[in-house]
Amino acid sequence: MTSIKGKRHRISDNITYFFIYLCAAISVLLLLGIIVYVFVRGIGQINWEFLTCETLFLKDAWNCRKIFSIHWYIIVITMIIATRSGLSSSIFK
Amino acid sequence: MRKKSMVENTAKIIFLICAIVAIFAVISITLYMFLKGTPAFAKVGVIDLLFGTEWAPTAADPKYGILYIILTSIIGTAVSILIGVPIALLTAVFLTEVSNKKLSAIVQPAVELLAAIPSVIYGLLGLMILNPIMYKMEKYFFEGSTTHQFTGGSNLLAAIIVLAIMILPTVINMSVSAIKAVPQQMRSASLALGATKIQTIFKVTIPAAKSGIMTGIVLGIGRALGEAMAINMVAGGTVSFPLPFNSVRFLTTQLVSEMGYASGLHRQVLFSVGLVLFVFIMIINFSLMKLKKKGAVEND
Numbered sequence: 001m002t003s004i005k006g007k008r009h010r011i012s013d014n015i016t017y018f019f020i021y022l023c024a025a026i027s028v029l030l031l032l033g034i035i036v037y038v039f040v041r042g043i044g045q046i047n048w049e050f051l052t053c054e055t056l057f058l059k060d061a062w063n064c065r066k067i068f069s070i071h072w073y074i075i076v077i078t079m080i081i082a083t084r085s086g087l088s089s090s091i092f093k
Numbered sequence: 094m095r096k097k098s099m100v101e102n103t104a105k106i107i108f109l110i111c112a113i114v115a116i117f118a119v120i121s122i123t124l125y126m127f128l129k130g131t132p133a134f135a136k137v138g139v140i141d142l143l144f145g146t147e148w149a150p151t152a153a154d155p156k157y158g159i160l161y162i163i164l165t166s167i168i169g170t171a172v173s174i175l176i177g178v179p180i181a182l183l184t185a186v187f188l189t190e191v192s193n194k195k196l197s198a199i200v201q202p203a204v205e206l207l208a209a210i211p212s213v214i215y216g217l218l219g220l221m222i223l224n225p226i227m228y229k230m231e232k233y234f235f236e237g238s239t240t241h242q243f244t245g246g247s248n249l250l251a252a253i254i255v256l257a258i259m260i261l262p263t264v265i266n267m268s269v270s271a272i273k274a275v276p277q278q279m280r281s282a283s284l285a286l287g288a289t290k291i292q293t294i295f296k297v298t299i300p301a302a303k304s305g306i307m308t309g310i311v312l313g314i315g316r317a318l319g320e321a322m323a324i325n326m327v328a329g330g331t332v333s334f335p336l337p338f339n340s341v342r343f344l345t346t347q348l349v350s351e352m353g354y355a356s357g358l359h360r361q362v363l364f365s366v367g368l369v370l371f372v373f374i375m376i377i378n379f380s381l382m383k384l385k386k387k388g389a390v391e392n393d
Contacts (some may be wrong), residue, residue, distance in 0.1 A: 013168055013291040023183035027261055028200055031207045034218060041221075088111035 100388070115261040123371075130368025133157070142365060143234040150334040150351070150359040157362045159347075163369060166344045169249060169324075170317045173256035178310055181261050182299075185268035185306075190294050201269065208262035211286050216326030219255040224327060231338050242351035244340040247329035252341070255323050260313035267312060271305020272298055304388035311384060315377045321345035 134142055137157045145158020184204070210393075228246030235241040255385050275298050283293040299306070327342025330350055344352070347366050355363050 010289060010291075013289050016291045016295070017191070020183045020187045023180045024187035024192070026180055027184040027204060027207075027265065030258055031203050034210065034214070036209075037222070037382070038214065038220060062315070085111040085114050088108045089115045092105075092108035092112040 099263055122152045126364070126368050126371045127217075127329050128132050129298055129364040130371075131365075133358065133365040136358060137365075139361065142362065143369075146334075150355070150362065155358070157358070157360075159366055159369070160319055161332050161334055162246060162342055162347050162366065164342055165249065165341045166370070166373070167252055168174065169256060169328075169341070169343060170314060173253045173260065174310065174314055177260045177313065178252065178256035180257075181264035181313075182268055182306065184245065184261075185265050185272060185286075188265070188269050189272045190290070190298065203234075206263055212259065212320060212323040213326075215255050215259055216323035219323065219327035221308050223251045223254060227338075234338065237318065241329070241338070242340070243339070244329050245259070245283060246338050247327060248338045249328060249335050249341045250337040252324040252328035252343070255327055256317045256320060259320060259323060260317050262281060263316055264306075264309040264313045266381075267309025268302070268306045270340075271302035271309070275301045304384060311377060311381045315381070318373055318377065319345065321349050324348050344373075 142157055142159060143163070144160050145156060146160050147156040148157045148161070149156040156254060188201055188204070192200070209222070224246035226246070227248055227250060229243075231241075231243065232250070235243070255386055279297055279301055280293055283297040284290070288296065324343055325346040327345065328346060330342055330346065331340040332342050332347075333339045335341050348363055348370075354362055
């Protein structure tokens with residue numbers, strides 16, 4: 001006599017559970033791996049001298065202060081144009 | 094009173110102009126691509142261009158066959174979808190149905206973070222981690238081969254793996270929201286009929302969330318097809334038949350690597366390559382629109 005309280009375990013269900021856990025683990029570990037790898041390889045190189053461009057060869061002509069600031073200029077100007085026209089056209093819609 | 098209506102009208106006109114700018118951008122890009130891309134078809138010949146297998150633009154007798162490039166893009170995208178989608182779908186199932194709320198609350202933002210990583214970072218990691226592994230595998234598989242062109246690890250397989258990782262977050266996020274939108278009653282009814290949880294997930298929940306999941310997959314295809322930077326770094330750059338260990342060139346990387354110095358007919362052919370890519374992306378987008386419409390009808 002089998003009781004309705006007893007659960008019948010399906011092997012196929014367990015296999016599927018295994019694959020679900022496996023895939024979730026793959027996704028999460030990939031992410032963690034990427035972040036950890038980038039930090040471990042990169043964090044040692046970043047210090048005050050790197051950020052203030054003391055060690056760059058072409059210090060005067062085309063230094064990375066310029067590169068950083070141009071990067072920001074581009075982002076800010078793009079945002080000014082894109083948000084304006086994007087927002088207004090969505091209002092129009 | 095008069096002043097107010099003037100303000101209203103002015104605002105309306107400004108908004109109209111902004112909307113026209115957006116539409117104008119789309120139309121002008123399309124027109125430009127077709128105008129620049131079609132002359133080469135006439136000069137080289139449609140069949141020679143699309144189905145030619147030899148790419149030698151700077152030779153004395155130049156050949157402009159882009160069949161291998163098109164095939165690489167199609168095969169690369171298809172295989173990366175085949176690898177990426179099952180992993181993404183099962184991760185979405187894990188996040189919504191299997192794991193407890195606390196774990197999902199940690200994992201899901203993390204997956205969304207994966208979407209925010211710039212593609213050049215994926216390329217960099219592929220270059221640093223995947224390519225050396227590929228090179229070892231290549232040396233192992235083709236040890237005595239005399240016909241194989243060694244690539245140093247930059248090959249189609251590396252590009253496929255990078256693409257598969259890149260489409261993960263897109264497909265996961267879309268699938269998670271699609272599965273979450275399935276009404277709870279459907280699951281309850283299935284469980285009440287005696288189905289196990291797994292049966293409920295795969296026979297009830299996923300079929301009900303089908304159109305949302307398909308949307309995610311199509312978005313993933315679009316992302317994989319249009320990706321240039323990451324695969325440019327890992328896929329090598331020789332035009333050759335898309336075998337796993339061949340150094341290959343995609344439609345996108347073809348443009349990236351030759352646009353800088355091309356001139357004359359070579360340049361026009363590159364625009365034709367761009368046009369082919371553009372048409373592919375348009376097909377993807379139109380099928381996406383169809384899917385969304387279908388999904389909206391199903392939900393009503």
